[in-house]
Amino acid sequence: MERKLATVLFVDLVDSTALVAGADPEVARRRVTQFFDRVSHCVTTHGGIVEKFAGDAVLAAFGIPQAHEDDAERAVRAALAMLDSVAELGLEARVGVESGEVVVDEADSTFATGEAVTLAARLQQAAGAGEVLIGPHAYRLTSGRLQTEDVGPLDVKGFGDRIWTWRAEAVLDGALKRGGVAAPLVGREAELELLQNTYERAVRNRRAHLFTLYGDPGVGKSRLAQEFVEGLEGATVLVGRALPYGESVTYWPLAEMVKSAAGITDDDPLEVAVEKLRESCENEAIADLLGLASGVLEAVKGERSQQEIAWAAREWVERMEDALLDLIEHLAEWVRDAPLLIIGLARAELLDVRPGWGGGRLRATAIELEPLGREESEQLVEALAADGPLDADALEALLEKTEGNPLFVEETVRMLAECEGRPLSEFAERIPDTLQALIAARIDRLPPEEKTVLQRASVIGRTFWGGAIKELATEVEELDSVLDTLLLREFLVPEVRSSISGETAYRFKHVLIREVAYSGLSKSARADLHERFAHWLRERAGEELLEIRAYHLDQAAALIAELDGGPPPELAHEAAEALETAGRRSLAREAHRSARKQLLRALELEPTLERRYQAARAAWRLGDLPAVSKEMERVRAEAAEEGDRWCEARALAALSEVALNRDADVDEASRLAALAVDVADANDYEPRFDALHVLNTGAWWRGRLTDSERYARDQLALAQEAGRGDLESRAAIDLAGVYNARKDYELAAPLYARALELAEQSGSIVARGHALASSGDFAVYREDYDEAQRQLEEARALYEEAGVASALGRVLYRLAVVAWHQGDLDRAERLSRDSIRTLAPLEDRGTLCEAQRRLAEVLLEKGKVDEAERYAEAALDTVGPQDMTSRASTRSTLARVRSAQGRFDEAEKLLREAVGIIDETEYCAFGSETLQALAQLLRDRGREDEAEVFERRLEGTRVASSAA
Structure with missing residues (x-):
């Protein structure tokens, strides 16, 4: 079986019942046979196949067994030709056309199944007499080539959504016409200049010159030629296109040029066309096409002798038959005293059939267009x-x-x-349908062995190894020769280095070649090949490329599950084990997103408590608190039931962090953290450290700095006992934070420096991020905003690399604070919004409320009072009841908004509440702004005596800070 992008055509005879009723059976049969013959002729002359006859309807397919990039256009051309052809019989037809992926049996490659077949049949039923209706995929593939009328959405039986449909009315010849923005010519200045210089040389010397543009499909050959000819002045431009299908098309490009030169149109009667040709050409050897070409040359030498001729054989030179190629080379060689530039556009395949094309000639140029930079x-x-x-x-x-x-x-x-x-x-x-059609056609033109190798290689990936292909394509006898040919055809390129010793590595030249080649394999074939490659990789590379092996086993299991409802138990077990090990490796190197994906898939294939914990742990490291809450609760319950203290302690530590950061419930967080410490073994350092960190943070939120310091010192001792530099770095940060809150900067500074040193030594990306973020915070307190921005941006990059969303959201908030202090309100607003967008889905209330209030401050400064009010109120709703600093800061921000609204009594009440909250804590660093705001508000309201009370308190805070 093989999967293909094909176009399906259904055509039905209109009023066939009336045709048969009352008619002689033999006459009726003859009329229906004539209908079938006309329809079949239109299909085959456009390169399609008639798949089957059903009653008085015909099903045809384009792109089976051989794909072409213009299969959809061929189908519509055939459909329109059918209407004209059967009309000559006095009959009418209705046609439906749709493109899409179908499955064909290799043993009987004309039988296709797929959604496109069904939809084409439904469109035919919906079409009126003499109509061709096309579906959305066929429309996209023919966009710019057809004159269509938008029919709108149709209710189609068997399809849930309404299907948008178009009526095809005519095929547009000439350049592709599409809506939207026209593509400019980019990066082709040198090639365009070479074309222009060659043209000027042909004009100057009055000689013919053959210029061939080679390049892969889509690289811009036609676009470059179009840009060149549009820039010509005073030249006659004749354009011919080689048709890949039809009858008597050998000299079609030449005929197009002659008609253009003579001004002949398709609807000219024969006698008018002959007269126009006689006027244009002195030689009337119309029956002899070579003589006709000679007539064109006479025109060049005669009445148009003062004009330059640019003959652009602009498409598909490699499709031209030998006779026409011979003629082109003959013209380029023998035309004298006539300025003639022949431009040919070709793919490298031309050299397979004409290796000497243009070679050895004095007036021939060939260049290859490379991809853009x-x-x-x-x-x-x-x-x-x-x-x-x-x-x-x-x-x-x-x-x-x-x-x-x-x-x-x-x-x-x-x-x-x-x-x-x-x-x-x-x-x-x-992949856009247009590109899939283009690349699939190129692959289908390959000999069977080359196509087989390309498709088997696509299963491995963008890069693959010769030994693996030998394993997957055992039927290919001369594998090295086939690979060499694919290299020459530029489907593949050699890799300089191989990740498997002793194996030659190759790479698909373009990622889309690989993807289209893969799309052509049936899912059953893909599953088998993925599994076989995984086994080859284990034998050849052992555990070195485990992640790649796990991926291929997973793909095999998923494909079989899709086909059969579930993978075989042996495959599921093998894939789950490989994915679990790969996930653990990803966690160890802090590739948390990859770890999460791998571990969830391992759990899905074969659930175990250990895999459930590891998957939840990856979510914990990512900061996905909703997922952690749900999954760790289940881990905790199963671990307690099985008596697995190792998993239970870790689940409790994770749940304590959820209770703190998501629920803002310090009491519950502290209870769970204490349980984690009790359940964990004495030498099980990680859950005990995580629990102590939560206890520390809870004490900090409450403003109990003495308790916070005690927990931080316990963390430090535990990390040193464990010999974990990353944990010791985190403990140093927590202890420095206590000193910072007390404005004891001399004690805080060396701890921040030590944390950064330990993080660097540990090699942990996340530990370095934490150390840099905290050091950046410290720089803000020291009012060194440039240094703060530098360190926080470094931390941001590390968090993005590790995929730690919660930490990223926090550092974005800190950067917003820096931008605020730097006076860059636009940047502060953007960063605050980014922080909110990151933290809100994670339900991280601890920092979310601060990001919301910071955005309110910025908006207020920019005069957006109403929006500032919304965010200030949201911050107050978000903050937890035991988060003392944020309870104070959010009230202070809302007070500023109320003052701006002239609601001074409410503002004063909020500021007094904020001061009262701070008074319940041991904080020194966080009350100054609130005291200053309250004193200023009272003074503005003429209550100077009350204002002086708070100003003296503010001064006392500053003196205490200086003494510290």
Whole structure:
């Protein structure tokens, strides 16, 4: 079995019952046979196959067994030709056309199944007499080639959603016409200049010159030629296209040029066309096409002798038959005293059939167009993105996928523009239908052994090894020769280095070649090949490439599950074990997103308590508090039931952090943390450390700095006993934070420095991020905002690398604070919003309330009082009842908003509440702004005596700070 992108056509005879009723059976049968013959002729002359006859309907397919990039256009051309052809019989037909992925049996490759078959049949039933209706996939594939009328959405039996449909009315000849922004010519200045210089030389010397542009599909050959000819002045431009199907098409490009030169149109009667030809050409040897070409040359030498001729054989030179190729070379060699530039556009396959094309001739040039560079690709994307620039992630994904191919860029931007508000992530793995058709056609033209190797290699990935292909393609006898040919055809490129010793490595030249080759394999074949490759990899590389082996086993299991409802137990067990080990490795190197994905999949394939804990642990490291709460509760329950203290202690420590940061419940967090310490063994350091950190943070929230210091010192001792530099770094940060809150900066400074040193030595990405973020915070207190920004940006990059969303949200908030102090309100607003967007789904209330109040402060400063009020009130709702610093800070912010609204009594009440909250704590560092705001408010209201009381308190705080 093989999967293909094909176009399906259903045609039915209109009023066939009336045709048969009352008619002689033999006459009726003859009429129906004539209908079938006409329809079949239209199908086959356009390169399709008639799959079956059903009653008086015909099913045809285009792209089976051989795909072509223009299969959809061929199908519509055939459909329109059918209407005209059967009309000559006095009959009418209705046609439905749709494209899509179908499955064909290799033993009987003309039988296809798939959604496109069903939809084409439904469209045919919905069409009126003499109508061709096309579905959405066929429309996209023919966009710019057809004159259509939008029929709108149709209710189609068997399809849940309404299907948008178009009526095909005519085929547009000539250049592709599409809506939207026209693609500019980017990065081809040197090639365009070479074309222009060659043209000027042909004009100057009055001689013919053959110029061949080689390049992969989509690299921009047609676009470059179009730009060149549009810039010509005073030249006659004749364009011919080689047709890949039809009858008597050998000299079709030449005929197009002659008709263009003579002004002959398709609807000219024969006698008019002959007269126009006679006027244009002195030689009337119409029956002899070579003589006709000679007539064109006479025109060049005669009445148009003062004009330059640019003959652009602009498409598919490699499809031209030998006779026409001979003629082109003959013209280039023998035309004298006539300025003639012949431009041919070709793929490298031309050299397979004409290795000497243009070779050994004095007036012949050939160049190859290479893909665009990154900067040029970005320019093209910017020019094409009519709805504004893509975000950084979407742009990066697009550039990675398209690899500098201009057509690939254009079609992918076009596909993204059709997202209609849906997330771009839905389209990240999709290939535009137009590109799939283009690449699939190129692959289908390969000999069977080359296609087999390409498809088997696609299962492995972008990079693969010769030994693996030998294992997966045992039926290919001359494998080295086939690989060499694929290298010459530029489907593959050699890899300089191989990650498996003794194995030659290869790489698909373009990622889309690999993806399209893979899409052609049936799912059952993919499953078998994934599993076989995983076993080869284990034998050849052992555990060195475990992550790759786990991926392939997972793919095999998933594909079989899709086909059969579930994978075999042996495969599920093998895949789960490999995925669990890979997930643990990912956690160890702090690749938390990968770890989470691998461990969840291992758990799905074969559930165990250990796998459930490891998957929940990955969520914990990512800061996904909702997932941690749900999954760790189950781990805790199962661990307690099984008597697994190791898992239970860790689950309790994780749940204590959820209670603190999500629920803002310090009492419950402290209870769970204390339980974790009790359950954990004495030498089980990690859960005990995590629990102590929660106890420390809970004491901090309450403003009990003495208790916080005690817990921090316990953390430090435990980390040193465990010999864990990453934990010791975290403990040093927690202890420094206590001194910072007391404004004892001389004691805090060396601890921050030590934390950074320990984090660097540990090699932990997250530990370095924590140390840099805390050191950046300390720089804010010292009012060194440039240093704070530098360290916080470094921390941000590390958190992004590790995928630690909660820590990333916190550092974004801290950067917003720095921007606020630097007076950059726009940046402060943007960073605050980014922090809120990151933290809100994680339900991290501890920092979320601070980000909300900071945004309110920024908006208030920018005069957006109403929006500032919304965020200030949201911050007050978010803050936990035992988070003393944030209870005070959020009230202080809302008080500022109330003052701006002229609601001074409410503002005073809020500020007095904030001062009262701070008074219940041991904080020195966090009350100054509130005291100053309250004193200023009282003074503004003429209550100077009361204001002086708070000003004296503020001065006392400053003196205490100086003494510290």
